[in-house]
Structures are given as C-alpha cells and as structure tokens.
Amino acid sequence: MLLDVLAVAVAVLGDGVFFAGLSSLTTRAAVVQVFLVLTVLVSVLLATSQEERGRAVASLAQARAALASSIDAALIGSGVLVVDGPAAGRRLHPNPALQRLLGVAETGEDGAAQPEVSWPAHLRPEDVATVRGVLEELAARTRDTWTGELAHVRADSSLVWAQVHLSALPSPVAPGLLAGAGDGVALPVPGAPHERVVVAQLLDVTARKDVEAQLVHLALHDELTGLPNRVLLRDHVGLALAAARRSGALVALVFLDLDDFTQVNDSLGHEAGDRVLRVTAQRLADAVRASDTVARIGGDEFVVCCPEVDSAQHAEEVAARLLDAVGRPVLLDGRLVAVGASAGLTVSGPDDDAGDLLRRSGTAMYAAERSGRGRTAAFDRSLEARADRLVTLTAELREALVLDQFVVHHQPVVDLVDGAVTGCEALVRWRHPTRGLLPPGDWLDVAEGSDVVVRRGEQVLRRATADLAEVARTERPLKLHVDVSGRQLAAAGLVDAVAAALEASGLPPHLVVVELTETHLLEVHGSLLADLSALHRLGVEVSVDDFGTGFSSFAQLVELPVVGVEVDRSFVAGATTDDRARAVVRGVLGLAEALGLGVVAEGVEDPAQAELLRGTGCRSAQGYLWSPPVDLATFRGLLHAPLGPPARTG
Structure with a gap:
C-alpha cells in the first residue's frame, strides 16, 4: 500500500510515462530507488540548511559585536533605567560611553564590569525633583519621551552638561538582553519581569554650554573691567528693591563720573585710560560690601547699588567712602595720575523702580559736576525740575541750530x-521765538553739556x-x-x-x-x-x-x-x-x-x-x-x- 502511494506520488510529480511499461516487480524496485534518492536529497538539503544557518548566526554575532563596539566608542552615552518598582529612577545600566561621560570606572576594583550606576548621585540637587517627576510620568505612561539639558557631577566633582533624551519602551520587557534599544547597542534589561524601562541617551554638550555662558557673561558684563553692565545692574537694582519692600529697608544708588578723564586719554593715551578705569573698578569693588553691586555703565561712569541701607545719612557715608577710594592717585609707569570723581546719590521710595533710581542718581551726579566737581550731590525735587529744564532747553537749542536762531553781536x-x-x-545771542533775545547766561550752561555748543x-x-x-x-x-x-x-x-x-x-x-x-x-x-x-x-x-x-x-x-x-x-x-x-x-x-x-x-x-x-x-x-x-x-x-x-x- 505504501509503495502504491509512493508510486502515485512519483507519477504525479513526474509525467507518468516512466511507469507505463514496467512490471509490478520492476515498479517496486523503481519505487525503492526513488525513495532512496529522495532520502539522499532531503539529507543534503538539511545539511546545507544547517551550514547556512551556522554561517548566518556567526555573521549576526560578528555584526552585533562590531555594532556594540562602535556604539561603545561613540560620544553618545546610553543606558537603561527602571522607572517603576522599588528601585525606580535609581539604577542606570550604562554603556561604556555613558560611563566615560559620568567619569565612572567601567570595572570595579575586582576587575569585573560595573553593571549599574546611581543616576541621582550625578545630578545637581536642584534637578533631582524635575527628573523624578519626568520618570513618574514615563512610568505612568502619560508621556513616552522627554528631552532636556541637565548638568551632571562627574566622579571627579567636575561638571558636565548633557542633552538627555529619555524614551520609554512601548511595553514592559522581561529581564535579559535588550537588542537595538535606543542607539542600537545590546543593553542589559535589569530587574524583575515586566518592569517598565526607559532608554536614556546622553550627549555631552559641555563645550556648547561653556560658549553660551561666555556669551551671556559678555552680554551682562563690561568687557574692560569685568563689572556688571547697565543691563545686569538694572536687574540687581530691581531685586534689591523687591527685597527692600519686604524688609522695610532702603536701597541707595551712587552714580559716579570721573572728573576730567578725557585729559588722561589725551595726554597719556587710551591704554593708560583703560588702566585707570580698571584700577577705579577694583577700588570701588574693594570699598563695598559683598551684597553691593558695582557696575560700569559708560565710558567713565560707574554706579554702585547698596541694598539694605538704614538711612539717607548711611547712604551719604557710603558715597563719601567711594569718593575717597576713587580720589587716590593712580600710579602709571612711575607717574602719579590724579583721579577724582563727582557723585550723585539717591535712596529708594516705596514705589520706585530701577529706572527711577538710575535717573535720579544721574541727575544728582550732573548737579555735583556743575557745583564744582569732586563732590557729592543728593537728589531732591528741585534737581528734577532743573533736569526737566535741561531736557526741554536742550531740545530747543537743537531746534535753534536748525532754524538759524543764533545771531552774532559785536562788542567793540x-x-x-x-x-x-x-x-x-x-x-552770540539766541533769538528765541517766544522769549525774545536771550543772552548766553540763560542757556550756555545747558549748551556746554551737549554737542550743541x-x-x-x-x-x-x-x-x-x-x-x-x-x-x-x-x-x-x-x-x-x-x-x-x-x-x-x-x-x-x-x-x-x-x-x-x-x-x-x-x-x-x-x-x-x-x-x-x-x-x-x-x-x-x-x-x-x-x-x-x-x-x-x-x-x-x-x-x-x-x-x-x-x-x-x-x-x-x-x-x-x-x-x-x-x-x-x-x-x-x-x-x-x-x-x-x-x-x-x-x-x-x-x-x-x-x-x-x-x-x-x-x-x-x-x-x-x-x-x-x-x-x-x-x-x-x-x-x-x-x-x-x-x-x-x-x-x-x-x-x-x-x-x-x-x-x-x-
């Protein structure tokens, strides 16, 4: 019966002519032969399949090893993080690149590979809560990814900035080897079965952050002296005013302008002038408290912000001390150069902002210069009225130039x-459109303070x-x-x-x-x-x-x-x-x-x-x-x- 079935099968597979004239015995012999041939063919096919499979497995292993090696040598650090269970967010299983980024040894003292590091131990305290919240969201599946920049404290206490990308795997993964996770390298999947894990990728961006920090510093500080500039000063004054409103204290601003500084530049050169400015900046910084701010806001203009001042008298004492510090001669190449300054002083009121204090201290400083220089003038409302006159008159003087209102008279x-x-x-006389012919005494002091003169x-x-x-x-x-x-x-x-x-x-x-x-x-x-x-x-x-x-x-x-x-x-x-x-x-x-x-x-x-x-x-x-x-x-x-x-x- 079996031979008949095989015969039928062969006939079906063939064209049927081969068996047409054979006797029963012959037919049986042929069937046996065919069976033997098929057996050999199947054996050959099985042997070939096992050999190719072996070669494929070996090739795959080599490819995986090469890929793992290349990823391990890459700049991107990768690791697997458990985000649920008792060790949630603490156990980071890194690749060598991540170990290098964090500055941790790839092997322990016994030479064995270190399978995990404590991620929170490498974060700044102020970032731990943020990361914990993100991991909780990843564990709860309310988010699948997160990207941000975090500072990490390396094992040698240096700071490294990393761009961090966290990707939650779509479903819990059993312990074992996670192939192709994140950056494609085989990573160990830790913990108990079905824990939710996250692939973490960290790219070192410290160099970029350093450049950004330098740019921010340049934007907020004076390049010559290193002091805060006007932008940063306004920020510090605003913070000081906010604190003063809570404490009931005063904020004092002292606006200083170096007297006759152009003489130094003209007679000794701009390099000498720069040295005088740097010395002045250092003397002012040495004369104030750590909580005070010394800023350079112009060519030879400095402003000192003093928070938590007790009284106006206290502020006047501060201004006097600053003038004394600036007024000492500066030694330049064996030559003593006299330096002085005029100072304007104002203290805060309950509704003042940073702009108010800067404007009033500047107004007081100009009053000090007009009174003889080397002096301190405290702001009062009469100065504000004179400042308003100054603004109005300066605008009118500029208009007078355009409208040809200045006339020349001659005294024999x-x-x-x-x-x-x-x-x-x-x-010169000014033929004012509403006030008539004005002598210089009515306007020359204002003109002298501008390019109008x-x-x-x-x-x-x-x-x-x-x-x-x-x-x-x-x-x-x-x-x-x-x-x-x-x-x-x-x-x-x-x-x-x-x-x-x-x-x-x-x-x-x-x-x-x-x-x-x-x-x-x-x-x-x-x-x-x-x-x-x-x-x-x-x-x-x-x-x-x-x-x-x-x-x-x-x-x-x-x-x-x-x-x-x-x-x-x-x-x-x-x-x-x-x-x-x-x-x-x-x-x-x-x-x-x-x-x-x-x-x-x-x-x-x-x-x-x-x-x-x-x-x-x-x-x-x-x-x-x-x-x-x-x-x-x-x-x-x-x-x-x-x-x-x-x-x-x-």
Missing part, C-alpha cells in the same frame, strides 16, 4: 588813549569772520576776538573749523584772536596743545580770557603760543574801590608787559575805571562804557568816530 574793543575802535568780541561755535566762527571780512572791505581791518568753549577745545576739528571759516570769508588769519579761559589753559595737554600750535602756525593769535581767576603758571604763558591776556571783569569792577582788586590789575599789567603780552580789560562800565586802567598802562578795553554787544549794522556805525560817553542801552 577800544583804544583807551584815543577812543578808536580797534576790534571787537563776537558774542560745538556746532554753535562753528556757526559763530563762520558768521563772525564773514562780518569782519565785510568790515575790512568797507571800513578798515579790525581784530576779531572769538571765545572758544571747553567743549569745543575737547572736541576734534577746532583747527579745521577755524581754517574753513577763514577760507570761506577771506579774513586774514592775523586778524583773528581765539580766546580760551585761564581754567582751560590749565588743561592744555596732548591734542589741545597740538591744536594751539596748529592755530599759531596758521597765523591765528591765542589770548587768555578771564585772566586772574585761575591758577596758570608763568611757565605756561611763556611756553604756549599766547599773545595776550584779558583782565577779568570782576577785578576791573573793584579796581576803583578795593585795594586788593586794584593790586591784581596792576600785577597783571606788569606781568603782561614783562612777557611782551597784550592786555584787554573787560567789563569797563564807568569813566573812573577807564581812567584808572589808562593810568596803569592798559591800552585796550571793552565794556558797556562804550557799547553793549550790537548787531553788525550798529557796530559799523561806531567806527566813524572815536567813542564818547558811556552807552547804557541794550
């Missing part, structure tokens, strides 16, 4: 012997030289005296402005006298000395205005290109009634004669003063005795005859 300089007009001083000075130079060039063509050549402000002296381009005005007007340079005050004479250094020398080479004369009110030395009068002095009106006014004032006038005249300098007496208002000056040898004077400052047309009318009795108009 008279020969005391024959009364002839020998020159004039160009004096420089642009206005250039405008006066152009118009005054044009006026005197016209007078020289139609009447006779006269000397033109032009005041130069401190701001103009400090700004670049004074010589170019004078040269441009002379070229445009055609006025000969020797007819122009540039006047600078005796106070400015004391500040002659660096670029200013170069400017005065350049003016001298140009043919322009230089005279010292308000002589006797400063402390210039004889050496300066001899060494600098100065051709004359002008006696200050305060001495002229008292010369007829005060012996000391009269002695000063005579002393100035004697000194000028000895040095070969010309003299002009200012502010002569009555004949007795003119007679006294004439009797002491003074040849030239100006004042209301002869004429107030007048417009060009009126001034030209004064040139036709010697001036007579005092004119009291204007």
Whole structure:
C-alpha cells in the first residue's frame, strides 16, 4: 500500500510515462530507488540548511559585536533605567560611553564590569525633583519621551552638561538582553519581569554650554573691567528693591563720573585710560560690601547699588567712602595720575523702580559736576525740575541750530588813549521765538553739556569772520576776538573749523584772536596743545580770557603760543574801590608787559575805571562804557568816530 502511494506520488510529480511499461516487480524496485534518492536529497538539503544557518548566526554575532563596539566608542552615552518598582529612577545600566561621560570606572576594583550606576548621585540637587517627576510620568505612561539639558557631577566633582533624551519602551520587557534599544547597542534589561524601562541617551554638550555662558557673561558684563553692565545692574537694582519692600529697608544708588578723564586719554593715551578705569573698578569693588553691586555703565561712569541701607545719612557715608577710594592717585609707569570723581546719590521710595533710581542718581551726579566737581550731590525735587529744564532747553537749542536762531553781536574793543575802535568780541545771542533775545547766561550752561555748543561755535566762527571780512572791505581791518568753549577745545576739528571759516570769508588769519579761559589753559595737554600750535602756525593769535581767576603758571604763558591776556571783569569792577582788586590789575599789567603780552580789560562800565586802567598802562578795553554787544549794522556805525560817553542801552 505504501509503495502504491509512493508510486502515485512519483507519477504525479513526474509525467507518468516512466511507469507505463514496467512490471509490478520492476515498479517496486523503481519505487525503492526513488525513495532512496529522495532520502539522499532531503539529507543534503538539511545539511546545507544547517551550514547556512551556522554561517548566518556567526555573521549576526560578528555584526552585533562590531555594532556594540562602535556604539561603545561613540560620544553618545546610553543606558537603561527602571522607572517603576522599588528601585525606580535609581539604577542606570550604562554603556561604556555613558560611563566615560559620568567619569565612572567601567570595572570595579575586582576587575569585573560595573553593571549599574546611581543616576541621582550625578545630578545637581536642584534637578533631582524635575527628573523624578519626568520618570513618574514615563512610568505612568502619560508621556513616552522627554528631552532636556541637565548638568551632571562627574566622579571627579567636575561638571558636565548633557542633552538627555529619555524614551520609554512601548511595553514592559522581561529581564535579559535588550537588542537595538535606543542607539542600537545590546543593553542589559535589569530587574524583575515586566518592569517598565526607559532608554536614556546622553550627549555631552559641555563645550556648547561653556560658549553660551561666555556669551551671556559678555552680554551682562563690561568687557574692560569685568563689572556688571547697565543691563545686569538694572536687574540687581530691581531685586534689591523687591527685597527692600519686604524688609522695610532702603536701597541707595551712587552714580559716579570721573572728573576730567578725557585729559588722561589725551595726554597719556587710551591704554593708560583703560588702566585707570580698571584700577577705579577694583577700588570701588574693594570699598563695598559683598551684597553691593558695582557696575560700569559708560565710558567713565560707574554706579554702585547698596541694598539694605538704614538711612539717607548711611547712604551719604557710603558715597563719601567711594569718593575717597576713587580720589587716590593712580600710579602709571612711575607717574602719579590724579583721579577724582563727582557723585550723585539717591535712596529708594516705596514705589520706585530701577529706572527711577538710575535717573535720579544721574541727575544728582550732573548737579555735583556743575557745583564744582569732586563732590557729592543728593537728589531732591528741585534737581528734577532743573533736569526737566535741561531736557526741554536742550531740545530747543537743537531746534535753534536748525532754524538759524543764533545771531552774532559785536562788542567793540577800544583804544583807551584815543577812543578808536580797534576790534571787537563776537558774542552770540539766541533769538528765541517766544522769549525774545536771550543772552548766553540763560542757556550756555545747558549748551556746554551737549554737542550743541560745538556746532554753535562753528556757526559763530563762520558768521563772525564773514562780518569782519565785510568790515575790512568797507571800513578798515579790525581784530576779531572769538571765545572758544571747553567743549569745543575737547572736541576734534577746532583747527579745521577755524581754517574753513577763514577760507570761506577771506579774513586774514592775523586778524583773528581765539580766546580760551585761564581754567582751560590749565588743561592744555596732548591734542589741545597740538591744536594751539596748529592755530599759531596758521597765523591765528591765542589770548587768555578771564585772566586772574585761575591758577596758570608763568611757565605756561611763556611756553604756549599766547599773545595776550584779558583782565577779568570782576577785578576791573573793584579796581576803583578795593585795594586788593586794584593790586591784581596792576600785577597783571606788569606781568603782561614783562612777557611782551597784550592786555584787554573787560567789563569797563564807568569813566573812573577807564581812567584808572589808562593810568596803569592798559591800552585796550571793552565794556558797556562804550557799547553793549550790537548787531553788525550798529557796530559799523561806531567806527566813524572815536567813542564818547558811556552807552547804557541794550
């Protein structure tokens, strides 16, 4: 029966012709042969399958080993973390890359591989709660992944930042070997069966975080001194105010500006100026408490925030201590450089914010500078009113430049012997649209604090030289005296402005006298000395205005290109009634004669003063005795005859 079945099977598989003419015996023999052939074929096939399977298994093992080796050597650390059960979140089973990232040994003291590390032990305390909450969500299946950046404390206590990616496996996995988890490396699955596990991947981003920290530091700190800048200062002041509202204490702000710092840059160079700023920053930092903030918010401007101040008097004591610290000379290359500062002080009120304190302390500082420098001014409401005036007036002055509201008037300089007009001083007036003609006393202090005075000075130079060039063509050549402000002296381009005005007007340079005050004479250094020398080479004369009110030395009068002095009106006014004032006038005249300098007496208002000056040898004077400052047309009318009795108009 079996042979019949096999025969039928072979016939079905074949074409049936092979058995057509065979006898029964022959048929049986053939079936046996076929059976043997099939047996051999099956055996061969089985042997081939086992050999290929062996080769495949070996190849797979090699591939897995190579992959594991490459992942172990990669920068990405991987590990498996149990997120439920009694050891939830504590047992991290790492690959070698993760062990290297955390700085833990790959083997223990006995040489055996360390199967797990404690992840919480490598986290900062402030991050543990965050990680615990994430793991609880992963365990509860309310989230499947989480990505964030966490700082880890390595075994050597150094800090490493890692970008962490946590991926929960879709279903609990029995203990054993997890192949292809996360980064593809075979990882051990710890714990009891069916625990929920998470694959953790950690990428070292410490280098990027260091760069980011540096960028943040640069954004919040002054590069030269390392002190907080204005942005960080406002943040610290805001925090101090919030704390003060809770405690009932005060916050004090001291705004300091270095006096005459531009002199250091001009005379010694910007590198020396930078050294002075660094020394100043360190001295301020040494003079305050650890809770105070010292910030540099501008070129030579520093602000100190003092939280938890008891009273306004306490704040004043702090400001005095800071001025003392800054006021000590700085030793630069064996040379002592004098440094001083003006300070503005304000204390907080209940509703103040950081902007209020910064604005008020700055207002107080400017008041201190105007009062003589080297001083401290405490803010009060009157200063705020003056600050409002400053803002309004500055805006109006800028508009006056655009609308051409500044006009030049001329006050004659008279020969005391024959009364002839020998020159004039160009004096500017502001034709205000609502307040009329304003003298400099109403606005010059504000203009001096802005660039308006420089642009206005250039405008006066152009118009005054044009006026005197016209007078020289139609009447006779006269000397033109032009005041130069401190701001103009400090700004670049004074010589170019004078040269441009002379070229445009055609006025000969020797007819122009540039006047600078005796106070400015004391500040002659660096670029200013170069400017005065350049003016001298140009043919322009230089005279010292308000002589006797400063402390210039004889050496300066001899060494600098100065051709004359002008006696200050305060001495002229008292010369007829005060012996000391009269002695000063005579002393100035004697000194000028000895040095070969010309003299002009200012502010002569009555004949007795003119007679006294004439009797002491003074040849030239100006004042209301002869004429107030007048417009060009009126001034030209004064040139036709010697001036007579005092004119009291204007």
